[in-house]
Each structure stands twice: as C-alpha cells, then as structure tokens.
Amino acid sequence: MTAAEWNLIIGGDICRVTPQGTLEHPGLPVIWGVAVCVAVTIVTAWGLYIPSGSNSITANRKSGFTVSAIPFFGGFLGSLWIKPWVLLSFKTATSVLFLMVIWTGLAGTPLPSRNLATVLTWNLWWSGIIISVLFVGSAWCAVCPWDSLGNLMVRLRVWRRSLPHFSLNFRVPKNFRNVWPALVLLVGLTWLELGVGITSSPYATSMLALGILLLAIIFLGVFERKAFCRHACPVGRTIGFYAQLAPVELRAKDMEICTSCTTLECYHGNANVDPCPTHLVMGRLKQNTFCTSCGNCARSCPHENVSWRLRSPGKETLEGARPHWDEAWFMLVLLTLTGFHGITMLEFWENRIRQLARYLGDSGQLIWSFSIGMGVAIAIPVALYLCVVALTRWSTGSSFSFRMIFTRLSFAALPLAFTYHLAHNLSHLLRESVGSGSVFVNPLGVDALPLSVNERHLQMLEMTVTPFALAAIQAVMLVLGFIFSVLVVRRRGMQLVPEGSRTLMTLSPMFGFAILMTAFHLWLLMQPMNMRM
Amino acid sequence: MMRFYLAALLTLIYLIFSTVNLSAHHVLGRPSYVLNEDSNTPSAMQVETQIGDYFVNYMVFPAFPRPNEAGRVNLYISRLDGGLAFDGKVEFSVRNDSWATWLGFSADEKKLGAQVLDDHVYRQGLMFRQRGSYIITANFRDDKAPYTIEFPLQVGAPSPYGPIGIAAGVVFLILAGIGLIQRRRSLSGQIRNSHTGNEKNQE
Numbered sequence: 001m002t003a004a005e006w007n008l009i010i011g012g013d014i015c016r017v018t019p020q021g022t023l024e025h026p027g028l029p030v031i032w033g034v035a036v037c038v039a040v041t042i043v044t045a046w047g048l049y050i051p052s053g054s055n056s057i058t059a060n061r062k063s064g065f066t067v068s069a070i071p072f073f074g075g076f077l078g079s080l081w082i083k084p085w086v087l088l089s090f091k092t093a094t095s096v097l098f099l100m101v102i103w104t105g106l107a108g109t110p111l112p113s114r115n116l117a118t119v120l121t122w123n124l125w126w127s128g129i130i131i132s133v134l135f136v137g138s139a140w141c142a143v144c145p146w147d148s149l150g151n152l153m154v155r156l157r158v159w160r161r162s163l164p165h166f167s168l169n170f171r172v173p174k175n176f177r178n179v180w181p182a183l184v185l186l187v188g189l190t191w192l193e194l195g196v197g198i199t200s201s202p203y204a205t206s207m208l209a210l211g212i213l214l215l216a217i218i219f220l221g222v223f224e225r226k227a228f229c230r231h232a233c234p235v236g237r238t239i240g241f242y243a244q245l246a247p248v249e250l251r252a253k254d255m256e257i258c259t260s261c262t263t264l265e266c267y268h269g270n271a272n273v274d275p276c277p278t279h280l281v282m283g284r285l286k287q288n289t290f291c292t293s294c295g296n297c298a299r300s301c302p303h304e305n306v307s308w309r310l311r312s313p314g315k316e317t318l319e320g321a322r323p324h325w326d327e328a329w330f331m332l333v334l335l336t337l338t339g340f341h342g343i344t345m346l347e348f349w350e351n352r353i354r355q356l357a358r359y360l361g362d363s364g365q366l367i368w369s370f371s372i373g374m375g376v377a378i379a380i381p382v383a384l385y386l387c388v389v390a391l392t393r394w395s396t397g398s399s400f401s402f403r404m405i406f407t408r409l410s411f412a413a414l415p416l417a418f419t420y421h422l423a424h425n426l427s428h429l430l431r432e433s434v435g436s437g438s439v440f441v442n443p444l445g446v447d448a449l450p451l452s453v454n455e456r457h458l459q460m461l462e463m464t465v466t467p468f469a470l471a472a473i474q475a476v477m478l479v480l481g482f483i484f485s486v487l488v489v490r491r492r493g494m495q496l497v498p499e500g501s502r503t504l505m506t507l508s509p510m511f512g513f514a515i516l517m518t519a520f521h522l523w524l525l526m527q528p529m530n531m532r533m
Numbered sequence: 534m535m536r537f538y539l540a541a542l543l544t545l546i547y548l549i550f551s552t553v554n555l556s557a558h559h560v561l562g563r564p565s566y567v568l569n570e571d572s573n574t575p576s577a578m579q580v581e582t583q584i585g586d587y588f589v590n591y592m593v594f595p596a597f598p599r600p601n602e603a604g605r606v607n608l609y610i611s612r613l614d615g616g617l618a619f620d621g622k623v624e625f626s627v628r629n630d631s632w633a634t635w636l637g638f639s640a641d642e643k644k645l646g647a648q649v650l651d652d653h654v655y656r657q658g659l660m661f662r663q664r665g666s667y668i669i670t671a672n673f674r675d676d677k678a679p680y681t682i683e684f685p686l687q688v689g690a691p692s693p694y695g696p697i698g699i700a701a702g703v704v705f706l707i708l709a710g711i712g713l714i715q716r717r718r719s720l721s722g723q724i725r726n727s728h729t730g731n732e733k734n735q736e
Contacts, residue, residue: 102697103693106691106693106696106697107690107693109597110564110566110597110687111566153704153708154707154708154711166708166711166715167711168711168714168715197563200563200565201564203691206696207696210696210697210700213700214700214703214704217704217707218707221707221708221710222711354583354613357583358583358586358613361584363582363583363584363589363682363683364582364682364683365563365582366582366583449576450566450567450576450596
C-alpha cells in the first residue's frame with residue numbers, strides 16, 4: 001500500500017465534487033468509525049460489568065490546583081483576569097469587532113463569503129466559541145460585547161462599579177428565574193440559523209446582533225445585575241452548561257476563609273467592583289453554569305482568596321452540579337439541537353422537507369415545513385429520553401420521582417452534546433476559516449465577486465491541519481463524550497438505585513441512550529458536509 | 534443480557550456503515566451567488582425552490598442590480614416528477630418590500646409583463662429607477678391550480694442607517710423611560726422623606 005493510499009484510508013478525501021458539481025467536505029473515514037465503535041463497545045462492557053469503587057458524592061476541594069501554581073508563567077496567568085485593564089482591553093477589542101460586524105453586515109456586500117459580518121460571526125466566532133470552552137470555560141462571557149456595550153449605554157461604566165440608579169433594578173419575576181427564556185431563545189436562534197438561513201445573509205446577521213444587543217440593554221435597564229446573562233442569553237447559557245466540562249474554574253483558594261467571611265464582597269461587590277452579575281457566592285459555588293468569568297469576585301475579595309484553578313474536566317457533571325428541572329431540559333434540548341445541526345446537512349432531510357412542503361403547499365424557503373421538521377427532530381430524542389427515564393425508573397425500582405430521575409440523569413446528555421458540537425464545529429473551523437483573513441482587508445467586500453470554484457477548491461485543500469488529524473480528533477472527541485456520559489450514568493445513576501438492588505445492569509436503559517446518541521453522532525460525522533458559504 | 538447488547542451494538546454498527554453514501558444538502562429558498570467563469574455573463578443571484586408539483590429556479594442578472602441598470606430574471610419551472618418544463622404563460626409583477634407593505638399599506642403591485650416559454654426559460658427584463666427592496670411575483674396556472682411564487686430583489690445597496698437609526702431610537706426610548714421612572718422614584722422618595730421629617734419634628 002502506498003503512503004497516499006494509506007493517507008486516504010486514515011484521513012479520507014480532502015474534498016469531493018458532488019454529482020451537482022458542488023464541493024463538499026467528506027465525512028469521517030470508515031476506519032475511524034470502526035475505531036469509535038470498538039471503543040464504545042469496550043467502554044460499555046466496562047460500564048456495565050465493572051463496579052465502581054465508591055458511589056458517594058465527595059466535594060473534593062483538594063482536586064486540581066490554582067493556575068498561579070504553574071511553573072514560570074503561572075503567576076502572570078493567575079493575575080491576568082484580576083487586573084481590570086486586561087479585561088478592558090479584551091472588551092474593547094470584542095466591542096470594536098462587534099460594531100464592525102454590524103456596520104459591514106448592513107453596509108457591505110451581500111456575498112456571505114466576502115463580508116466580515118458573516119465570516120467573522122459564523123465561520124470564526126460561532127464555530128470557535130464552543131472550542132474555546134474546552135480551554136477557557138466561560139471566558140467569552142467576560143468579554144462579551146453585548147454586555148460591554150449594554151453596560152456602557154445603560155450604566156455608563158466599563159470600568160469600576162456601575163452606577164445603579166441608571167437601572168430600574170427590578171428583581172426578575174419569580175417565574176422567569178430559570179433558564180427557560182434562554183432555552184426558548186436558543187431554539188429560536190437555531191431556527192433563524194438553519195431555517196431562515198441568516199448565516200448566509202450579512203444583513204440578517206447584523207440585524208440579529210443588533211436585536212440581541214437591544215435585548216441586553218432592555219434587561220440591563222429594567223432588572224438588577226445581569227439578568228439577561230443569567231436567564232436569557234442563549235449563547236451564555238450554552239457556554240455556561242458546556243463549561244461544566246471545562247478544565248478551568250474560578251474558585252476560592254481556601255474554603256475556610258470563605259466560611260468565616262461575613263462581608264461577602266464576592267456577592268455584594270465593593271466600592272470599586274461590581275457585585276457578582278449572576279448572584280453567585282464564592283463560598284457556595286460548585287458549578288460553572290452561571291459563572292460569567294468576569295473576575296469581579298477575584299478583584300473584590302479582600303482576602304485575595306479567589307483564583308483560576310485547573311481541575312478534572314468531568315468533576316461538575318459527575319458530582320458538583322446540582323440538578324434542576326429547567327436546567328435538565330436545557331441540557332437535553334442542547335443535545336437535540338447539536339444533532340439537529342448535523343441532520344439539516346443531509347439529503348434525506350431536504351427530501352422529507354420537500355415532501356412535507358408539497359403536502360402543505362409551502363414555497364419559498366419552506367419555513368413552515370422546516371419548522372414542523374425541526375419540532376419533530378427535537379421531539380424524537382426528547383421522547384426517547386423520557387422513555388429511557390421511565391424504563392430506568394422501572395428497572396432500578398427507584399423510589400425517586402420521575403422528575404428527579406429525569407433531572408439527575410440529564411447530566412449524561414451534556415458530554416454527548418458538547419463533544420459532538422466540538423467535533424462538528426472543528427470541521428467547520430478548520431476547513432472554512434482558511435483564507436478568512438481577506439475579509440479583514442476588505443471587510444465590506446467592495447467590488448468583491450462570488451467565490452470561484454478554484455477559490456473554493458483551494459480553501460478546501462489548504463486545511464489548517466491534515467485530514468488525518470481532524471478525523472482523529474473528531475473520533476477521540478466522540479469516544480471521550482461517551483466515556484464521560486457513562487461515568488455520569490454510573491455515578492449519578494447509582495444514587496437512584498435502592499441499596500438492596502445496586503447493580504449497574506439496572507441502568508441499562510441509560511447506557512442504551514448514550515450508545516444510541518453516540519452512534520447517531522458518529523453516523524452524522526461520517527456524512528459528507530456542504531461548505532457553509 | 535451481554536448477548537443482547539452485542540446484537541444491538543452490531544445492528545447499530547451495521548446501520549452506521551450501511552448508509553454512508555448520502556450526499557450533502559442544498560438549501561432551498563435561499564439566495565446563492567454564482568460566478569460564471571466559463572462565459573462573459575456577469576455574476577448572478579440564484580434561488581431554488583419548489584411549489585406544488587413544480588421545481589423552480591430563479592436567476593437574476595446581474596447579481597446586484599443598480600438603479601437605472603438593465604437586468605433580467607430567468608425563471609425555470611419544471612415538474613418535480615420527471616423534470617418536464619412547464620409550458621404556459623407566466624405573469625411577472627413587482628411591489629415594494631417594506632414594513633409598510635407588510636402592514637398592508639402601499640401594497641400596489643405593478644405588472645412587469647407576461648412571458649412564454651423560450652428555450653426552457655421564462656425571461657423577464659427589468660429596470661428600476663429607485664434603490665430599494667422589491668418583491669418580484671411570478672404567477673402561472675396549470676390544469677389544476679394557480680401558482681404564485683415570490684422572490685425578494687434588492688436594487689442598489691440597502692441603507693445601513695435604517696436599522697441603526699431604529700436601534701438608536703429604541704435605546705433612547707428605553708433610557709428616557711428609565712430616566713423618567715427614576716425621576717418619579719426620586720421625587721416620591723423626597724416627598725416621603727419630607728413627610729417623615731415633618732412627623733418627627735411635630736413629635
């Protein structure tokens with residue numbers, strides 16, 4: 001076998017020409033599919049038959065270490081977020097880029113591949129933001145331009161403590177103190193992205209950016225602290241939930257100091273530093289979900305007891321995060337929406353939507369047909385999960401309520417969603433970001449022509465990494481997601497099983513769910529995918 | 534139980550690998566921009582969609598028509614089953630695509646012309662005097678039913694100031710509203726304080 005043939009087997013084609021003459025990314029090569037299947041089989045056997053040592057929840061405070069403990073540059077890294085000017089520099093940079101996105105989208109060329117608004121928003125930011133969670137958790141929220149610009153306009157501050165009398169400071173109504181608003185907006189955002197197709201329209205991209213900015217401003221003006229970030233932001237909540245799996249956290253160095261603290265500057269802020277925007281108290285903080293990484297706690301703590309820590313990525317989903325009904329639904333719908341992104345890129349989806357459109361008499365963008373299809377695509381995995389929870393309750397003979405089992409086991413959906421999302425976005429980012437530097441030279445796309453076939457071909461050939469590396473990373477991601485999911489089922493599931501009948505086999509339905517979702521994600525990754533623009 | 538799991542896993546693996554040959558999607562109803570490198574024709578905007586039993590392909594030359602510039606719409610209508618071109622008459626008309634039109638105002642439609650099939654294409658010439666967003670409507674009728682297809686067309690660059698102006702207006706209204714409410718709050722606070730002060734003095 002020649003080296004080229006071997007590369008083709010392990011890496012696949014770089015690009016393919018469809019019968020219609022368009023170019024597409026090839027899917028994951030079969031050999032990697034087989035490898036994932038073998039790994040899933042081994043992990044399943046381990047998950048079902050090898051009992052774990054201990055099932056008790058232990059809030060192991062000693063696990064992980066502070067970033068400042070890293071040799072050589074740890075001190076610099078640890079103090080980075082605590083210095084206000086660092087954060088301000090990042091906020092300024094993201095705000096300038098955001099304003100450029102709005103301007104170029106509204107005033108620039110409608111060609112999505114030549115306009116900064118679409119390339120920066122969808123090719124770079126939207127793909128890259130999920131990957132950033134893997135390294136820096138919810139750090140994006142700290143430099144988010146929606147919040148920075150909103151704060152500047154409503155509270156007249158980007159630096160030091162905001163002036164509270166510029167906001168009405170109402171408390172969020174009790175019925176909305178949850179993540180349902182964010183969930184509704186996330187579904188809406190997906191509908192706009194995949195149904196209406198705002199990703200291919202610079203003008204619509206700008207309008208969306210402006211719309212979310214207005215929402216952020218309204219929330220900042222009406223409600224106390226940052227209610228939009230905590231309850232409504234679809235991007236922030238997605239990042240927040242995924243950040244449960246991040247290897248970094250902003251936490252207290254010494255819990256004893258927090259226990260004896262009576263002033264709670266982390267929660268209330270001080271004369272110069274804003275309070276925690278999402279109402280978190282450092283001494284009780286056990287999950288990243290609502291932490292916006294703003295560093296207010298680190299800057300306001302008089303004991304300098306708050307620091308970035310490196311930790312085991314699965315710690316929160318396994319034990320630290322507390323189950324809540326609304327959050328469980330968010331995680332579950334996140335899983336369905338990530339898969340739905342993949343489904344819409346397949347020919348069978350289009351055929352079904354066309355058939356439905358014919359039946360309904362739908363035309364144009366087939367929005368009605370798409371909306372119905374999207375509803376069904378979300379409902380199927382949700383229904384499957386509901387059945388699995390009911391089956392698990394029956395098989396374990398658990399005395400816990402259906403709702404309790406639903407919420408506790410929903411953490412198993414999170415690693416599956418996150419790793420598939422990473423694998424999917426990685427493909428977009430590495431393949432489609434090539435050559436995107438040109439939009440920074442001509443952000444409005446003045447006199448630009450549509451991408452030629454040659455340019456598209458070159459873009460596909462000049463991948464940032466080799467196809468082999470991309471395929472390997474995608475396969476590893478899927479396996480890691482499955483491993484974490486199995487660990488969650490074992491750890492959280494065993495707490496639901498009555499003492500007398502504690503066998504892992506009783507959790508079989510949940511194992512089956514994790515296998516099915518991983519198999520579905522693998523299948524999706526193995527399909528060829530069209531370029532976004 | 535292990536045998537059941539093995540069988541289920543094998544079935545899954547079979548399903549995963551047996552359907553690998555699907556090809557990627559093409560999104561209907563969204564504009565795409567085409568650069569024709571094989572001829573001298575300018576770049577075109579293309580929209581594909583379907584209506585009833587027909588597949589419709591609509592192309593605008595040039596891709597970004599400007600005011601007072603001659604343009605053309607090419608419309609291909611073919612049956613979904615078999616691909617046979619629709620042979621009849623297609624009437625083209627145009628109206629403004631604005632908020633006012635959406636709300637039912639100034640919705641007057643102007644006829645562009647009626648075209649017959651010519652070499653599998655319905656060609657309609659265009660020239661707009663004014664910059665703006667328009668909706669082109671193509672009407673045709675077969676033996677069973679009438680069909681109406683609508684396509685958006687942007688002539689000249691859209692104004693960026695409209696959305697920015699609206700956003701700025703909304704922000705101004707929000708901030709003004711907050712300011713007013715805060716002012717009332719502050720006044721009521723002062724009145725309450727003065728009442729409390731008077732009561733204390735009387736005591």
